[in-house]
Amino acid sequence: MTSTGTTAAPSSTQIVSEDDVLRVQDLRLNFYTPLGVVRALNGVSFNIPRGKVLGVVGESGCGKSQTGMAVMQLTPSVGRYEGGNVLFQEFAGKQPIDILKLEKNGAEMRHIRGNNISMIFQEPMTSLNPCYTIGNQIEEAILLHQTQDKDEAHKRAIDVLQKVGMPNPERISASFPHQLSGGMRQRAMIAMALSCTPTLLIADEPTTALDVTTEAQILDLMRDLQHEIGTSIMFITHNLGVVAQMCDEVAVMYLGRVVERATIDDLFYDPKHPYTILLMRSIPRLGVNHGERLESIKGSVPDPYSRVTGCPFHPRCPSAIPGVCEVIEPVEQFVEGSTSHTVRCHLYT
């Protein structure tokens, strides 16, 4: 069987920069549900160089959000890690910590969560507590990790609200989430995530629920803050436009695997995996394909309980090689002549 563990990317094909904030190696995660086993992550490997923005792209059900959750150890209780590690290095020279080895609710994990690694969720209405003011919720993290002094915490909360461009931070700090608009709530979420100046920020579809003009404001804000604070960001999204605007490097995921990793320029100008190529060709582009037919990917993502043999993309791939792709799962390997571009596809072996 191809998915029993023999297909892990050999360490020689790992892209490893000298100073990585996060290194995820061969992460495997299964969900044991009453309806069957869902293989959510099947050997996910990637790294985030310090101070960079890594985009994690894929369609719903590809495991991109679960990867983010795993880094925070927020995986639901039906999930079990079947292997792999998540190495987090707070600053250069420090011994990396394997997050998955820590007690889920232990002191060490709680120290990291929200302090060194923080997260922005997709839907700001459901991820803010409706019963507490914005100020309370930001102060909670500061009081937990940074200072015991309530006045100091309040001052810092106001500071960080100002930093995310809130027009009247004192008033906002005293308001409840329902009193704010969607864009304001997302700003409050960002303020909360940045309140402890984290080393790594996981942004899980932070702009998906927002309108274009608000989305542009939030992306602009995240870019500015990233330059200012130097936080590394793992940016999870399905929107290729947002990826092109925000990220330095990209990992494309399909059915719980990273199928292609490249710098942003390589990914858009020299994509290799048929899935990436087809994704690029299926998005409507302004001024390019008005009135023409869009190219689409045939079929749809298989249901999560089923297992696909060989390459997970082969049933939808127009370039599949008969007799090979449905049998053998491709391993991750470098594109010829590159040290930063990997692909999991038989067409390049």
Add this chain to the structure above:
Amino acid sequence: MATQVPGDDILLEVKGLKKHFPITGGLMRRVIGQVKAVDGINFYIKKGETLGLVGESGCGKSTTGRTVLRLYDPTAGEIMFNDPNLGKVDLAKVDSATLKKIRPNMQIIFQDPFSSLNPRMTVRNIIGEPLMIQNTLSGQALTDRVAELLDEVGIRPENMTRYPHAFSGGQRQRLGIARALALNPKLIICDEPVSALDVSIQAQVLNLLEDLQKKYDLTYLFIAHDLSVVEHIADRVSVMYVGYMVEMAATDKLYYTPKHPYTEALLASIPKPDPRNRNRPLKLPGDVPSPANPPSGCYFHPRCRYAEDICKTERPPLRDIGGEHWVACHFAEKLQLQGVTKLGEMPLVSLPTRQPPASAPIAPATAAE
């Protein structure tokens, strides 16, 4: 200010349409205010074309779509529909018996394929329901028609006895399209038909909608917030802001030579899928105002960088500045606004060619190590 374009090729003409929702409060649930979701809009759709309707959430685009179908009763205004049998009818005034006769000619596709299909009905009953209500078909004839419709949208007719939960998001949206097609409508309101779908599925559904339009000579009112999708599918586009239409023009004109500052800001905000072309968006300060308490004058003036004194007091009417380019701005002729820049240079990479398995250097032995 009325958008008068005479001629028989107009399928739907909306004049001064208003839809206000009351805000109630207090002990007696008295009406204490009005949400002016749609506040006097004018537009028209020609036969066989696609009119895109864009705007931010809460601007009234879905309310417009639903009011046109009389799913909501309009507060004021005219909705002239050119019915093939009854001729021009004002939908805002007709009685319910006449409305039922007109309904087969206008249908709607909803945004969320998970909540718009009844989970307790089989696919046959969901798609056949409009046919049953209109008493056109029953029994085997109905089954045959449903099979034909399913085939049309690319779902195997054997699946007719299944329930919606057995289908994926893209397939459910196809079922919604089949239901809308059941009575051979003239006009279909597409209310964000692809925004709940994944990128790869979105392209399939857009292509399907375009194919069906050609085949059945359909007219679409395509409501969406994704400007790239609208640019792809629409012949003309209209832009709404807080219940008011601010610009309406042919797609190319609107995207390349916008005349309203809001359109300009909207276009500049689109994240472009090209890393070599990173845009710093025009800062559009503040938030969309509440339709319950809109600003004075031009609703856009507090956020507009070109605003002058007249904008604070006088609401500009929607007027034709030439060549069917309708704009609601006092300074439409004077402003030099920037449209989208062409993204033509970026290559579309073609798929790698298939290698014959014999010469493929992957022997099973090497990969199984």
